[in-house]
Amino acid sequence: MVTLGLARSGSSLVFAxxxxxxxxxxxxxxxxxxxxxxxxxxxLVWPGPAWMAATLFALAALRNTAPGTPPIGCVLDWFAFLWAEPVIALCLITVVITGVHKALREDGPPAWWLWVEEVGGAGSAAVYVACGLWPVADPGWSADAVD
Known part of the structure; x- marks a missing residue:
């Protein structure tokens, strides 16, 4: 009777x-x-999201350097890759949305605000604020200061 045993080398296991x-x-x-x-x-601080996006795509390349290039669904994927990718992607999305929101508050009134004030007056601007199209919190300017 022939007995065959298969096992990974210690260095491959340590690297994985x-x-x-x-x-x-x-x-x-x-x-x-x-x-x-x-x-x-x-x-929005651009080096931050750029680093996060680079890390997001670098993980796939890192995963493909695993010993023996295992197929999708291996232990490496279940314990690390499939968890790290969504964490990084959600962080990237959160940073971009939060950064854009902060940048819009700092820049002052957008171009459409000036048009609303010119065409419809302050009452029309209040409709945009009430609908949630512009934040209610005072970013440092008012509809009266746009004139």
């Missing part, structure tokens, strides 16, 4: 575990960066 740790560490660093960018006073 290292890759999983790196994926989690990258996701954690993006999460911390997103927290700082969304809670800070700045608007």
């Amino acid at each position: 575990v290292f890759m999983m740790a790196v994926m989690w560490e990258l996701a954690a660093s993006v999460l911390i960066g997103a927290w700082y960018l969304t809670t800070g006073p700045e608007g």
